[in-house]
Amino acid sequence: MSLPLRIPTPARLGYSFxxxxxxxxxxxxxWVVIALIGPWITPYAPGDMVDWNYFGPVNGQFWMGTDYLGxxxxxxxxxxxxxxxxxxxxxxxxACAGGVILxxxxxxxxxxxxxxxxxxxxxxxxxxxxxxGLVVVAAVGSxxxxxxxxxxxxxxxxxxxxxxxxxxxxxxxxxxxxARARGEGFGHIILREVFPNILGPVLADxxxxxxxxxxxxxxxxxxxxxxQPPNADWGGLVRENIEGLSLGAxxxxxxxxxxxxxxxxxxxxxxxxxxxxxxxxx
Amino acid sequence: MSEPLVCVxxxxxxxxxxxxRKVEIIRGVSFDIAPGEIVALIGxxxxxxxxxxxxxxxxxxxxxxxxGGTIRxxxxxxxxMTEGQRAALRGTEVSYVPQSAAAAFNPSQRIMDQVxxxxxxxxxxxxAKAEAKARELFRALALPDxxxxxxxxxxxxxxxxxxxxxxxxxxxxxxxxxxxxxxxxALDVTTQIEVLRAFRSVMxxxxxxxVYVSHDLAVVAQIADRIIVLRGGEVxxxxxxxxxxxxxxxxxxxxxLDAFEPVPHVSATPAERARPILRVDDLCAGYGVIRDGKxxxxxxxxxxxxxxxxxNLGVIGxxxxxxSTLARAIAGILPxxxxxxLLDGEVLNPDLRQRSKDQLRRVQIVFQLADTALNPAQSxxxxxxxxxxxxxxxxxxxRDARVAELLEMVHLPTALRHRLPSELSGGxxxxxxxxxxxxxxxxxxxxxxxxxxxxxxxxxxxxxxxKELQRELGxxxxxxxxxLSTVEAICDEVLVMLKGRVVEALPAARxxxxxxxxxxxxxxxxxxxxxxxxxxxxxxDPELVAQFANR
Numbered sequence: 001m002s003l004p005l006r007i008p009t010p011a012r013l014g015y016s017f018x019x020x021x022x023x024x025x026x027x028x029x030x031w032v033v034i035a036l037i038g039p040w041i042t043p044y045a046p047g048d049m050v051d052w053n054y055f056g057p058v059n060g061q062f063w064m065g066t067d068y069l070g071x072x073x074x075x076x077x078x079x080x081x082x083x084x085x086x087x088x089x090x091x092x093x094x095a096c097a098g099g100v101i102l103x104x105x106x107x108x109x110x111x112x113x114x115x116x117x118x119x120x121x122x123x124x125x126x127x128x129x130x131x132x133g134l135v136v137v138a139a140v141g142s143x144x145x146x147x148x149x150x151x152x153x154x155x156x157x158x159x160x161x162x163x164x165x166x167x168x169x170x171x172x173x174x175x176x177x178x179a180r181a182r183g184e185g186f187g188h189i190i191l192r193e194v195f196p197n198i199l200g201p202v203l204a205d206x207x208x209x210x211x212x213x214x215x216x217x218x219x220x221x222x223x224x225x226x227x228q229p230p231n232a233d234w235g236g237l238v239r240e241n242i243e244g245l246s247l248g249a250x251x252x253x254x255x256x257x258x259x260x261x262x263x264x265x266x267x268x269x270x271x272x273x274x275x276x277x278x279x280x281x282x
Numbered sequence: 283m284s285e286p287l288v289c290v291x292x293x294x295x296x297x298x299x300x301x302x303r304k305v306e307i308i309r310g311v312s313f314d315i316a317p318g319e320i321v322a323l324i325g326x327x328x329x330x331x332x333x334x335x336x337x338x339x340x341x342x343x344x345x346x347x348x349x350g351g352t353i354r355x356x357x358x359x360x361x362x363m364t365e366g367q368r369a370a371l372r373g374t375e376v377s378y379v380p381q382s383a384a385a386a387f388n389p390s391q392r393i394m395d396q397v398x399x400x401x402x403x404x405x406x407x408x409x410a411k412a413e414a415k416a417r418e419l420f421r422a423l424a425l426p427d428x429x430x431x432x433x434x435x436x437x438x439x440x441x442x443x444x445x446x447x448x449x450x451x452x453x454x455x456x457x458x459x460x461x462x463x464x465x466x467x468a469l470d471v472t473t474q475i476e477v478l479r480a481f482r483s484v485m486x487x488x489x490x491x492x493v494y495v496s497h498d499l500a501v502v503a504q505i506a507d508r509i510i511v512l513r514g515g516e517v518x519x520x521x522x523x524x525x526x527x528x529x530x531x532x533x534x535x536x537x538x539l540d541a542f543e544p545v546p547h548v549s550a551t552p553a554e555r556a557r558p559i560l561r562v563d564d565l566c567a568g569y570g571v572i573r574d575g576k577x578x579x580x581x582x583x584x585x586x587x588x589x590x591x592x593x594n595l596g597v598i599g600x601x602x603x604x605x606s607t608l609a610r611a612i613a614g615i616l617p618x619x620x621x622x623x624l625l626d627g628e629v630l631n632p633d634l635r636q637r638s639k640d641q642l643r644r645v646q647i648v649f650q651l652a653d654t655a656l657n658p659a660q661s662x663x664x665x666x667x668x669x670x671x672x673x674x675x676x677x678x679x680x681r682d683a684r685v686a687e688l689l690e691m692v693h694l695p696t697a698l699r700h701r702l703p704s705e706l707s708g709g710x711x712x713x714x715x716x717x718x719x720x721x722x723x724x725x726x727x728x729x730x731x732x733x734x735x736x737x738x739x740x741x742x743x744x745x746x747x748x749k750e751l752q753r754e755l756g757x758x759x760x761x762x763x764x765x766l767s768t769v770e771a772i773c774d775e776v777l778v779m780l781k782g783r784v785v786e787a788l789p790a791a792r793x794x795x796x797x798x799x800x801x802x803x804x805x806x807x808x809x810x811x812x813x814x815x816x817x818x819x820x821x822x823d824p825e826l827v828a829q830f831a832n833r
Binding site for chain 1: 646657659722
């Protein structure tokens with residue numbers, strides 16, 4: 001008896017995507033690859049002034065035109081992907097991991113711990129995010145680790161709230177009661193009984209938060225508090241070249257398109273996750 | 283014979299699933315209903331009884347569509363009508379009494395406004411006249427204070443009253459046909475009687491025809507003239523109530539009837555007088571904030587019981603009597619604030635976190651709803667494997683072999699272990715639920731209404747399985763249920779609970795004969811019997827009813 005060799009593709013494992021999800025995934029992967037291989041594919045050094053003309057048009061030499069100092073926009077967008085995708089991904093992972101772990105602990109433990117943590121983070125939630133970012137970056141100075149941590153801290157309370165609300169619901173289900181009556185420890189209840197059943201919504205929330213973080217990061221950079229020159233993330237590129245709009249220069253369009261394409265495709269991907277991940281609790 | 287009021291011919295209803303697969307729900311059903319006749323549609327869940335009943339109003343649930351056949355109600359051809367014409371039909375020609383009256387009423391409006399709404403929508407009569415008619419109906423349905431009950435909000439009346447009020451809502455437009463969709467299923471037995479009586483008298487007075495959808499043959503026997511037995515969207519048998527109950531022709535009907543007849547339980551092992559497996563003394567438990575060592579809401583008060591090894595204890599009572607709380611207190615999920623529990627002579631700590639792993643293993647609890655009791659993210663194999671690893675340290679191949687054994691024990695195919703709970707039927711889920719408790723190799727299983735959510739035939743199979751497992755493994759069960767025939771079928775002794783107290787302990791086989799407490803007598807006499815004359819002949823002391831029944 002011989003079993004035919006089958007490559008375990010996502011579809012065969014039951015994780016098939018619909019078209020919107022696939023397009024979203026493709027765009028995300030595209031930007032991730034660009035971010036990884038960026039330094040090797042930039043046609044020009046991103047910091048060099050390569051064109052005598054500033055705000056140059058799209059042509060065969062400069063595919064996306066040039067910026068206010070005559071630097072190649074294509075090279076700068078490629079290098080910007082490193083900052084935007086990297087910082088946003090790191091921050092969203094930190095925010096969601098922290099929020100979900102704390103949320104599950106609070107939701108399952110309940111009592112004074114839940115009360116204390118919830119009120120504390122609620123109070124924190126009251127601080128406007130951009131204002132908090134401005135104050136921290138202004139006080140500590142802007143560096144990439146500071147940016148990542150600041151963004152993560154801004155988005156942790158929301159993620160905590162969300163995960164806690166879900167965990168409280170799952171916690172009252174009979175299968176959790178059965179596990180508790182069996183004598184299972186706290187770790188097992190959180191990791192095996194609760195976490196798999198809140199995973200779908202938590203992933204959707206992660207996607208949404210990623211988009212918010214990209215936008216806040218771009219906002220900070222637009223205000224000059226994000227990634228510092230001569231480097232620039234996409235938000236910084238928009239700020240640098242916004243004056244070019246009145247001159248009809250295409251420089252500002254491409255970083256804007258990059259931000260839009262990334263945020264929209266993340267949403268498309270998360271909204272169309274395979275049902276097996278998304279609707280596990282059904 | 284006169285012209286039938288309703289004429290259904292070769293009705294076909296289909297649906298398209300999410301996976302774009304076409305499913306036939308109703309496959310060519312034909313029947314007639316004469317004017318003034320009540321026809322019952324009987325069947326298990328999924329047999330299409332509600333779908334057929336709704337189609338008489340020209341309504342199909344989302345995703346379903348009437349694909350063939352004709353339905354004629356009075357002079358109207360329902361299948362050929364436009365949606366607008368059907369809307370005009372509903373409420374005036376055909377009306378509907380839903381299963382859950384609580385969900386059918388808008389909680390923010392007064393009852394009267396909702397009852398007379400039909401007359402306003404169809405412009406049948408002026409408001410004052412409609413209200414007078416509603417009060418007349420309230421009186422006919424034996425509602426208390428009929429002149430003022432309409433001013434109340436839905437939460438200010440009891441469940442049984444609300445169900446009768448929803449019947450008033452259906453009857454105010456003088457329909458020719460009333461559809462009752464399991465209207466008493468969610469009610470307690472003592473409440474059910476009053477509602478059934480009210481339905482019967484008002485239907486007889488009005489000379490209306492009715493369709494009564496139910497899975498409960500005994501209830502149907504009280505109210506229907508004719509019974510149609512359905513299964514898988516096809517008519518199995520059709521006949522007068524007398525004929526179906528006394529001389530069923532179809533094997534499936536016989537199966538349904540057999541499932542209903544309680545087989546008196548014969549104790550597997552003679553009672554050992556040595557040491558009871560479970561002994562509970564003076565147990566008190568409740569919910570809410572604890573002040574001075576007592577919780578705000580006291581549910582259980584001074585409950586004492588004793589369960590001999592190898593025997594079964596039934597706990598019966600209506601909703602809110604504290605049956606489930608008792609199981610949770612014994613399992614330690616809800617720590618009791620007073621009282622002692624002894625498991626096989628060993629003191630059980632009230633809080634399960636203070637109990638030893640071995641004590642936890644010996645007492646297992648099985649919940650009513652297998653849907654929520656099984657982790658939807660874990661496969662059947664993982665669900666059953668966990669207690670094996672946790673209590674017995676089994677791993678790898680040994681655990682897999684034991685999982686297969688457990689599945690076999692509850693009569694499920696071994697291949698099922700790779701499935702998720704959502705891919706199982708209700709009965710299969712309940713078996714997995716039971717197998718998980720067995721995995722611990724317990725001595726006592728607390729069964730909290732484990733058959734209540736299942737169809738009669740499936741529930742009977744689960745009961746047989748419980749008995750078989752008891753013979754093989756020497757288990758003891760504490761069996762909580764509101765259904766007396768289930769309790770009778772499996773238990774040796776029965777506790778009757780009322781408002782958190784045990785009012786009487788009875789031997790299960792002689793429950794009706796031995797009951798002395800007035801509440802137990804009322805409860806036992808309220809269980810519908812498979813006899814068309816039962817409700818008519820039933821006499822209950824009205825004072826007793828007023829005292830205990832939550833009507």
